[in-house]
Amino acid sequence: MSPISHTLTVALGDRSYDILIGTGILPMLGAECRKRLKCQRIGVVSNETVAPLHLDRTRDSLEQAGFAVTPIILPDGESHKNWLTLQKIFDALIEHRFERGDLLLALGGGVIGDMTGFAAACYQRGVAFVQVPTTLLAQVDASVGGKTGINHPLGKNLIGAFHQPTLVLMDVATLETLPEREFRAGLAEVIKYGILWDREMFAQIETHLEAILARDPAWLIALLRRSCEIKAEIVAMDEREHGARALLNLGHTFGHAIESLTGYDTWLHGEAVAAGTVAACHLAERIGICSPQDSRRIQTLIKNSGLPTRLPDYPIDHYLAAMIHDKKVAQGKIRLVLPEGIGRSVVRGDVTQADLAAALTTGME
């Protein structure tokens, strides 16, 4: 019997890869990489917070499988997700003479995953990379889909690439040390999958919220598995984000505006998505596509999960300006993902400025 509870395959033709999910499976990382990769050298990119917790075990496992490990430790935080920090990865790779056949491994949360993936996409025009996400947010969201990138002073993730990993390994045991606030922020993305795609999962989170907030490994594994299945299914339908994939941005256009207005260092991404999802509910209810009952259930679950449900207080104009800079804009029209109730969402490009402003006002109350 293997401690790997589930192996999901993300089906993307010759860019397909496996996601391994379990508890206490980090020591198997080296052997799982060796099965898939012939390279000698691995650059392990992590940050000052995660490295003291998980780097030694990661390194031991990789070295036992015969890899030479170069740790590349970056400062922690979204504010470092920029070109300057990316340059540190490139400098280390060049200094240690990394070649096209070598590998980058991301050990950390979403910021580390996005930057490592982008560095892997660009170094010598592309090297392979492996993800070992250590936050719930990164496990549930950032590690599936191949989106990589850095922020620009004027907007999040404006510079990046699509670059699929070779392998993703998720050990829910790494979540034991995750700060409570970050854990709940990750849960916001799990709830998002319930709202946009799976009414039954949403109901299970409602029913078992206590065990989930207590980080019961069996529940975490089940939720991760289902969330990744949903995301993998949507990404396989639309790898380059021309259609269905837009649904994954439920709560994100509002959420990005919150992050942009508050400067990226006050709200966690998942918190912004939670408040953004509530704003999307207000708007959906207002234009008559979501029942008040479902809207109320969504708001209650987000609130009971200890997540924010109100938008921070900024002038409506500032919200509108921030939303227009978002990537999900086509021909100057803001396209919004809105819930049509629990388990089903839709992309709408026809929302009037008046309805949007009214929903923003309600969201701030």
Place this chain on the structure above:
Amino acid sequence: MSPISHTLTVALGDRSYDILIGTGILPMLGAECRKRLKCQRIGVVSNETVAPLHLDRTRDSLEQAGFAVTPIILPDGESHKNWLTLQKIFDALIEHRFERGDLLLALGGGVIGDMTGFAAACYQRGVAFVQVPTTLLAQVDASVGGKTGINHPLGKNLIGAFHQPTLVLMDVATLETLPEREFRAGLAEVIKYGILWDREMFAQIETHLEAILARDPAWLIALLRRSCEIKAEIVAMDEREHGARALLNLGHTFGHAIESLTGYDTWLHGEAVAAGTVAACHLAERIGICSPQDSRRIQTLIKNSGLPTRLPDYPIDHYLAAMIHDKKVAQGKIRLVLPEGIGRSVVRGDVTQADLAAALTTGME
């Protein structure tokens, strides 16, 4: 009858695109873009040297076809092929609110093409781009193959992406204003295609060198067509540079070392490739895979084209160190493309340091 002499299709599945070749065809750019693209906005990236020569006609043609044009003018030269200059493209795109459906167009030589392509690969994780190469080097080489990128202080093109254009338009009339030295540097890449793939084209260049150096449009069109055909054929076999595509680097490992040692601002790329190709001949002759007769013909044609045949005088150790930083290194071994005579080349990873050093010494004499 159309002034477009040839339309080549680069066959890369759903990334296939057309190359249009002719003389005086720049005014058709707008209509040809409109056939293929629905977008409203085009960012035309050019430099301070090329823009005064060709920007007005480019802009007129695009505007007549209904596009809104934003010119983005960069400083000229390889020394500006870096992150700082790339950032100027991103800043302009964000300032003018470019969206994922909009287009970038490269109007200039290889540096403009590489940077514009890389900006297009990364802006919002990928927008479309069109190439209008205005130098012989860019027409014959940089505009086919999808390689984009910028330099790192420690090496050329170390940061980049594979990103295929939607269309390439080559107007040989733009070569009329090209400085003589740059024209000859471009010819070095044409000669390279003859050496590595097409003995007959090589012989035709030998025979008609005078007309070619006089920039006879009919000859230029014929050589461009054949060179692009060869490159397209090789790239289609190996888009991501795992195998056959390495042949295109004939002369380039030596050439990159020259550029790195001289600081990128003394030698033109094509000049470095020319001297690098001669060095490759010395090595091929030395290890017995190229006849002295063919080696002599190659050196003579390069010399008669007004191109350098001797390596600049640096210590052998410096050459070896510069060559090991090149991307075409696998597992610490330098892999070199060497001619097996005119019309045929081979990748060799087994050249001894002694043979390499001896060939470098001969190349400096």
